[in-house]
Amino acid sequence: xxxxxxxxxxxxxxxxxxxxxxxxxxxxSWGLDFESIHWTSNLNGVIVGEQIIAVTEDGGESWQEVxxxxxxxxxxLTFLSENTGIAVGEQGQIYYSLDGGKTWESSDSGTTKDIFxxxxxxxxxxxxxxxxxxxxxxxxxxxxxxxxxxxxxxxLNEVDFSSSGLGVLAGDQGLVAQxxxxxxxxxxxxxxxxxxxxxxxxxxxxxxxxxGEAGTIIHSLDTGKTWTSIQASEAVDFYSLSIGELDERIIxxxxxxxxxxxxxxxxTSFSKINLPAQGNERTIKELGFKPGENxxxxxxxxxYSITSTNAGNSWALRLLGNRVDFYTLEFxxxxxxxxxxxxGKFFVTTNAFRSVIERPIPDKxxxxxxxxxxxxxxxxxxxxxxxxxxxxxxxxxxxLPIQTNxxxxxxxxxxxxxPYLSGQSGLIVRSSGxxxxxxxxxxxxxxxxxxxxxxxxxxxxxxxMTVGEGGYISISNxxxxxxxxxxxxxxxxxxxxxxxDSTAIVVGEKGTILKTEDLGRSWKKIPTEYEIDFLGVDFFxxxxxxxxxxxxxxxxxxDGGESWTEFDSKTKRDLHAIQSVNPNKAFAVGKDGVVIGYDxxxxxxxxxxxxxxxxxxxEMKTYTIADSPASGxxxxxxxxxxxxxxxxxxxxxxxxxxxxxRKGVFVSRQNFCxxxxxxxxxxxxxxxxxxxxQIQGEGTTCVDQTETYALPALEGVTYTWNATGGTxxxxxxxxxxxxxxxxxxxxxxxxxxxxxxxxIDPVLLxxxxxxxxxxxxxxxxxxxxxxxxxFYEVQNQPNFNFQWQIEGEGRILNGQGTNRVExxxxxxxxxxxxxxxxxxxxxGPERSLPVIVSLVTSLEPSPDIKGLKxxxxxxxxxxxxxxxxxxxxxSIDIFDPNGKSIEMLPINKGQKRIEIKDLRPGLYFIRMxxxxxxxxxxxxxx
Numbered sequence: 001x002x003x004x005x006x007x008x009x010x011x012x013x014x015x016x017x018x019x020x021x022x023x024x025x026x027x028x029s030w031g032l033d034f035e036s037i038h039w040t041s042n043l044n045g046v047i048v049g050e051q052i053i054a055v056t057e058d059g060g061e062s063w064q065e066v067x068x069x070x071x072x073x074x075x076x077l078t079f080l081s082e083n084t085g086i087a088v089g090e091q092g093q094i095y096y097s098l099d100g101g102k103t104w105e106s107s108d109s110g111t112t113k114d115i116f117x118x119x120x121x122x123x124x125x126x127x128x129x130x131x132x133x134x135x136x137x138x139x140x141x142x143x144x145x146x147x148x149x150x151x152x153x154x155x156l157n158e159v160d161f162s163s164s165g166l167g168v169l170a171g172d173q174g175l176v177a178q179x180x181x182x183x184x185x186x187x188x189x190x191x192x193x194x195x196x197x198x199x200x201x202x203x204x205x206x207x208x209x210x211x212g213e214a215g216t217i218i219h220s221l222d223t224g225k226t227w228t229s230i231q232a233s234e235a236v237d238f239y240s241l242s243i244g245e246l247d248e249r250i251i252x253x254x255x256x257x258x259x260x261x262x263x264x265x266x267x268t269s270f271s272k273i274n275l276p277a278q279g280n281e282r283t284i285k286e287l288g289f290k291p292g293e294n295x296x297x298x299x300x301x302x303x304y305s306i307t308s309t310n311a312g313n314s315w316a317l318r319l320l321g322n323r324v325d326f327y328t329l330e331f332x333x334x335x336x337x338x339x340x341x342x343x344g345k346f347f348v349t350t351n352a353f354r355s356v357i358e359r360p361i362p363d364k365x366x367x368x369x370x371x372x373x374x375x376x377x378x379x380x381x382x383x384x385x386x387x388x389x390x391x392x393x394x395x396x397x398x399x400l401p402i403q404t405n406x407x408x409x410x411x412x413x414x415x416x417x418x419p420y421l422s423g424q425s426g427l428i429v430r431s432s433g434x435x436x437x438x439x440x441x442x443x444x445x446x447x448x449x450x451x452x453x454x455x456x457x458x459x460x461x462x463x464x465m466t467v468g469e470g471g472y473i474s475i476s477n478x479x480x481x482x483x484x485x486x487x488x489x490x491x492x493x494x495x496x497x498x499x500x501d502s503t504a505i506v507v508g509e510k511g512t513i514l515k516t517e518d519l520g521r522s523w524k525k526i527p528t529e530y531e532i533d534f535l536g537v538d539f540f541x542x543x544x545x546x547x548x549x550x551x552x553x554x555x556x557x558x559d560g561g562e563s564w565t566e567f568d569s570k571t572k573r574d575l576h577a578i579q580s581v582n583p584n585k586a587f588a589v590g591k592d593g594v595v596i597g598y599d600x601x602x603x604x605x606x607x608x609x610x611x612x613x614x615x616x617x618x619e620m621k622t623y624t625i626a627d628s629p630a631s632g633x634x635x636x637x638x639x640x641x642x643x644x645x646x647x648x649x650x651x652x653x654x655x656x657x658x659x660x661x662r663k664g665v666f667v668s669r670q671n672f673c674x675x676x677x678x679x680x681x682x683x684x685x686x687x688x689x690x691x692x693x694q695i696q697g698e699g700t701t702c703v704d705q706t707e708t709y710a711l712p713a714l715e716g717v718t719y720t721w722n723a724t725g726g727t728x729x730x731x732x733x734x735x736x737x738x739x740x741x742x743x744x745x746x747x748x749x750x751x752x753x754x755x756x757x758x759x760i761d762p763v764l765l766x767x768x769x770x771x772x773x774x775x776x777x778x779x780x781x782x783x784x785x786x787x788x789x790x791f792y793e794v795q796n797q798p799n800f801n802f803q804w805q806i807e808g809e810g811r812i813l814n815g816q817g818t819n820r821v822e823x824x825x826x827x828x829x830x831x832x833x834x835x836x837x838x839x840x841x842x843x844g845p846e847r848s849l850p851v852i853v854s855l856v857t858s859l860e861p862s863p864d865i866k867g868l869k870x871x872x873x874x875x876x877x878x879x880x881x882x883x884x885x886x887x888x889x890x891s892i893d894i895f896d897p898n899g900k901s902i903e904m905l906p907i908n909k910g911q912k913r914i915e916i917k918d919l920r921p922g923l924y925f926i927r928m929x930x931x932x933x934x935x936x937x938x939x940x941x942x
Contacts, residue, residue, distance in 0.1 A: 278320055504516050534553070
């Protein structure tokens with residue numbers, strides 16, 4: 001344990017106050033019997049048992065014991081309402097709760113007999129039964145009780161009432177009785193068994209079931225008048241019976257040896273259910289459904305609990321306690337630890353006590369001390385001089401010979417082969433280099449005491465010290481001489497912890513704390529207000545330490561042990577050992593198998609909104625919150641862009657703003673665990689706008705064109721824009737605007753910066769606005785023509801560039817960019833010649849000239865060609881061409897108005913007629929070429 005300084009990286013936290021922010025959790029179940037469980041809702045439940053009441057508020061995910069000493073066993077509990085509960089137990093003990101089971105008060109039962117069962121009659125009345133025929137009744141929520149004369153002498157083990165007021169009870173030797181008058185009188189019913197009946201339940205429909213020893217199960221279908229016996233498949237002693245919450249045909253019975261049987265047919269037959277193997281044959285004492293659910297819990301021996309979400313068909317382990325008083329604890333890493341205690345029980349955990357592995361030593365003696373060099377190699381020692389060594393983490397143990405039967409209480413490994421131990425009657429033993437195979441004993445003549453030496457600590461390989469009863473302290477620098485040192489107290493000293501190379505803290509009887517800073521040569525007493533025994537101490541570093549003691553005492557120091565603050569550990573069990581794994585996390589173990597995990601958490605919940613100016617100049621401002629400082633934490637402010645002049649830690653601060661821009665004020669609660677939620681307020685901090693601003697944007701633009709202009713976006717600064725000859729479209733008041741320029745000429749754009757801190761002169765940007773070109777005049781040139789080269793022109797405009805375009809088959813030969821171009825028309829067709837003027841603002845409107853290029857325009861049909869017929873015209877797609885002299889042409893070519901050839905037909909010698917078929921509707925040209933002159937005719941197809 002003393003080598004944790006070699007196993008962890010130190011992080012030192014220094015804080016001033018810490019009354020809150022601590023959480024304690026029960027990491028292992030208690031090593032105590034659970035006797036009964038009751039659910040008041042799907043989240044809230046209570047378990048009672050051997051010297052314990054435990055509650056859950058999260059549906060059974062975690063359980064916390066009620067921090068009160070109960071030196072007896074509770075057998076049963078019930079709730080009359082969600083808040084009002086009654087628990088009964090040994091020697092007539094009855095306690096009642098008015099807050100859902102969180103706190104309990106004692107009630108006078110009027111008897112010293114054991115009370116085994118309690119049942120609700122209605123919201124104010126309850127019946128309890130117990131040993132030797134005891135029946136008592138309360139009509140005031142369990143605060144007072146009167147005995148009911150039953151004339152019964154057998155032990156009455158359980159009582160149950162239906163919502164209609166019918167009551168049934170079961171007892172030893174097959175006793176069953178029922179009551180029809182709210183428990184005032186009871187009538188015994190004959191049943192076919194003489195076994196002790198331990199549990200009885202009545203369903204909503206009036207069916208009654210009872211179970212008991214030797215596998216006995218009986219049921220009645222007529223509200224308890226007549227009974228039928230059912231035998232389970234095994235002769236198990238049953239201790240609890242439950243009826244399904246949503247389906248009363250489902251019956252579960254459970255008892256000894258982790259056995260549970262289930263019926264889905266109202267008890268006609270039962271089958272055995274497999275339960276988690278970790279139950280280790282433990283006895284199940286009680287079954288309890290959550291209200292309105294199929295979720296059922298079973299609780300029992302040594303803190304055992306399992307649960308089923310399907311009304312008992314399958315089960316999962318929830319709690320598994322160990323019946324042991326822990327005396328020693330050691331972490332070898334953040335998650336790997338060992339713990340040991342009574343009856344030779346030794347446990348290993350690899351997950352920080354979420355689960356444990358039991359590896360006991362061969363003897364049933366109490367292990368009082370342990371020290372491990374690593375996760376495998378270590379020693380345990382205890383009563384009667386027993387010492388064991390392991391090299392595999394406790395999987396196997398080697399007993400070591402020693403010439404004493406005195407109990408060994410303290411151990412320290414200077415090196416793996418150099419163990420030292422201390423014990424009863426001033427005993428110190430050491431094994432010099434033999435790893436415990438041989439020992440050298442030092443007793444009263446060397447240690448100067450005949451009282452028990454409880455702990456031993458080594459500062460380094462040379463210097464060591466021991467502490468013991470009667471204020472005993474001794475030191476040694478060679479391991480052979482142990483001179484006694486004056487401690488300043490006669491109280492028993494139990495344990496010691498090292499803080500640094502020369503500093504240690506010792507704790508002991510009646511709140512004793514001693515501190516040395518010189519290797520144990522001198523000591524000072526740390527004053528405390530406690531009279532309770534401190535049993536364990538551990539420091540993570542030279543500042544953060546923990547003390548545990550009797551009745552769950554838990555103290556923390558953050559100043560090297562000079563002062564201590566108490567926290568509620570949520571248990572009243574004696575805590576024997578403590579170890580920290582970092583400044584904010586520690587573990588403690590103790591009586592009844594208790595394992596406590598401590599976690600330091602930051603304050604929860606946020607603070608109120610911050611009040612103060614959200615816009616400011618470089619000046620002093622005040623900011624406040626409505627919350628006041630709370631105990632255990634302090635209010636912490638932080639400012640981005642300024643300095644806190646006064647008020648840190650209070651609800652009000654004064655801030656000097658030094659840096660313009662988007663800044664902020666932050667506030668949170670803080671304890672030594674960290675900070676809680678942070679409240680935040682954005683603050684725009686301004687200065688007078690700078691003088692050297694320049695507008696970014698185009699200085700030359702066009703009429704009717706929109707441009708974007710910008711200045712730096714400064715927090716808190718607004719801009720007033722003015723555009724002569726233009727219109728502000730958007731962004732007025734901001735750092736960026738859009739301007740539409742509407743008038744040509746030389747003009748100016750201005751912006752005037754302003755914030756709450758002042759205004760500067762306008763920022764100027766000269767602007768040249770250019771007009772776009774106008775439409776050119778009419779195009780001069782031929783529009784109906786034959787293929788060839790032609791000139792076209794428009795009126796010239798200075799400083800403009802003219803761009804000509806042809807839509808169709810034509811080519812601009814020269815003049816592009818001027819007002820006059822030469823165009824070559826290549827093929828026949830209808831085309832368009834366009835021209836547009838261009839300047840820096842782009843193109844102006846186009847001017848167009850339609851052009852028809854056609855051979856027809858130059859080759860009209862010769863009027864003196866007599867006898868040439870083209871018919872019919874118009875036609876429907878079939879045309880004839882006739883002439884006596886037709887063969888003077890070589891061919892006929894049909895083409896459309898675009899000049900595209902549709903069909904070409906040869907004319908043979910002597911041919912006088914040609915037929916053209918299947919022409920689609922439209923205009924066509926027929927061109928006849930040959931030795932005779934060229935002839936073109938138009939035909940129309942409809």
